Amino acid sequence: MIVDAVNPVPEARVGWRSTAYAAGAKLIVIETSLTDEDEHRRRVENRTPDIPDHRVPAWRDVQQDGWVPWNLERDGSRTVIDTTDNFAALRGALTLLHET
Known part of the structure; x- marks a missing residue:
């Protein structure tokens, strides 16, 4: 099972763990990050929808997304991959x- 989603709050994160458990699937969480804020903004502002009728977030939405910091005990394990270099991120x- 592969899920590509923003999971800013613990309630969303536990939902994926529960789904994987119910399906008997292994859950591997990869959190992508982009440490260069200018590049992050550029990517957000230049993104176009790839799903019909899908609205992509504006930069202000990303800044106000309400991200709750990850907690290993509460949210489980995850691997963080910096996407500054897309190819290196994909390799990682x-x-x-x-x-795994």
Whole structure:
């Protein structure tokens, strides 16, 4: 099972853990980050919807998303991958998936 979603709050995160458990699937959480704020803003502002009728967030939405910091005990394990270099990020994600 592969899910591509923003999970800013613990309630969303536990939902995926519960779904994986119910399906008997292994859950591997990869959190992507972008430490360069200017590049992050550029990517958000230049994003176009790839799903019909899907509204992509504006930069102000991203800034006000209400992200609750990750807590290992509450949210479970995760691997953080910096996406500044897209190809390195992809290699890191594929390596992680291959090794688990």
